[in-house]
Amino acid sequence: MLRAYVLIALWEARPxxxxxxxxxxxxxxxxxxxxxxxxxxxxxxxxxxxxVRTGDIALDLVRPASLQMWSLADDLGRAAFLFLARSIPPTLAGAALFGIRWPSSAGTWAAFAVSMALGIVVSFALRYLIALASCWIVDDRGVQSLALAMTTFFSGMVLPLVIFPGWLGELARALPWAALVQVPADVFLGKADVAAALGFQVLWAAAILALGALVTRAARKKVVIQGG
Structure with a gap:
């Protein structure tokens, strides 16, 4: 609610x-x-x-199933549950307290559903890469903290990326983190070219998943295991 009032003040000052x-x-x-x-x-x-810290990753890497795809399937299940438990309630609360703009057509709803699913995949792909860093470093907390700062700032979670000025705005909207928050929100609001928005997300999802597959292959040859 506090964040909503901050944005209201900003847009009332700059209609x-x-x-x-x-x-x-x-x-x-x-x-x-x-x-x-x-x-x-x-x-x-x-x-x-x-x-990695417990040593269980050694078993994961020798299984015939793809570690990356297994992890993705698990993460999609987590995301589906949290969509029901964590996404719908605050959105409905915002609608009840402040009023929000709903999509006006079934096509926009469908595009938003696809965009949100792609955003979840991009999010997984990024987090998977960060998690794999544990195969090379003993303590991944520094990498996790850096990733948190980058994601929070460049996704649109702090402020909409559309208000970032000049080259900073262009850079922020071109980075993969924009696919997590800004792009799905713009699709929901009808502010985006749907084909371009979904294409942007697909491109980043494919690129980062491909990179994750390469890093997984490298992890099979070098794993730092603290637990055994």
């Missing part, structure tokens, strides 16, 4: 900023709160780092 109105800003606020759980915006959600 029409970045093509949003006050209702758009309020909607963005509560949508992004709803994204925190499924997108795991604040990091975590994977057990890989812990399994």
């Amino acid at each position: 029409g900023l970045a093509g949003y109105d006050v209702t758009d800003a309020i909607t963005f606020c509560f949508l992004t709160q709803g994204f925190i759980g499924p997108m795991q915006v604040f990091g975590g959600g994977l057990e890989l780092s812990q399994r």
